[in-house]
Amino acid sequence: NAGVTQTPKFRILKIGQSMTLQCTQDMNHNYMYWYRQDPGMGLKLIYYSVGAGITDKGEVPNGYNVSRSTTEDFPLRLELAAPSQTSVYFCASSYSQSYEQYFGPGTRLTVT
Amino acid sequence: AQRVTQPEKLLSVFKGAPVELKCNYSYSGSPELFWYVQYSRQRLQLLLRHISRESIKGFTADLNKGETSFHLKKPFAQEEDSAMYYCALSSGGYNKLIFGAGTRLAVHP
Numbered sequence: 541n542a543g544v545t546q547t548p549k550f551r552i553l554k555i556g557q558s559m560t561l562q563c564t565q566d567m568n569h570n571y572m573y574w575y576r577q578d579p580g581m582g583l584k585l586i587y588y589s590v591g592a593g594i595t596d597k598g599e600v601p602n603g604y605n606v607s608r609s610t611t612e613d614f615p616l617r618l619e620l621a622a623p624s625q626t627s628v629y630f631c632a633s634s635y636s637q638s639y640e641q642y643f644g645p646g647t648r649l650t651v652t
Numbered sequence: 653a654q655r656v657t658q659p660e661k662l663l664s665v666f667k668g669a670p671v672e673l674k675c676n677y678s679y680s681g682s683p684e685l686f687w688y689v690q691y692s693r694q695r696l697q698l699l700l701r702h703i704s705r706e707s708i709k710g711f712t713a714d715l716n717k718g719e720t721s722f723h724l725k726k727p728f729a730q731e732e733d734s735a736m737y738y739c740a741l742s743s744g745g746y747n748k749l750i751f752g753a754g755t756r757l758a759v760h761p
Contacts, residue, residue, distance in 0.1 A: 571746065571747055573748070573749075575749075575751075580661070580753060581753050582656065582658075582738060582740075582750075582751030582752050582753045582754060583696075583738070583749070583751040584751070585748055585749065585750075588746060588748060590746055596746075598748065599750075630696065632696075634747050636747070637745065637746065637747050638684065638703070638742070638747065639747065640698040640701075641698070641747065641749065642697075643695045643696040643697070644695065645695055646695075
């Protein structure tokens, strides 16, 4: 199993550009999450999903959108990139409530 | 407000010394707490959770509801323990995690 994979590993965006961060898991997990981590800070939840077709906002959802059309994929969309979105983005998945979360390797995004 | 606080950014010890990484939380309810670890060039991974009450790699953590703490302890640090450690609180169902800012543990030979 590859576990949780994320693409790209690195990306530089100009202000106002759009992009999609990809996240795929091959563990048949129902729950998936997107977090961001700013320098010196803990991870903060952006969006989460408890199954295909079901998504909900986390702590810091502004400026992002998500979709969950399949169990495996949970892409994160940035529509109008802003410097405040410069961060490391982590995708994670878990089987269900109270189960371990498995993390991807992260995507380092810089917006200039 | 729900919050996790890790007061130390860096904890530096010598091999064989005891280690205690501090974690305090704020949560109105029955908390579910975790320690996650990130070794150099590896992914964030679960180290232990309070409900399992187990020891992983010699580390233990006890939930103290009176002091709202979940400190991580190891009696004898090893060089391979050097990593970034994050305390996390499961909040509001659906396994949503609130993370502390992390503590970097550096174990010197």
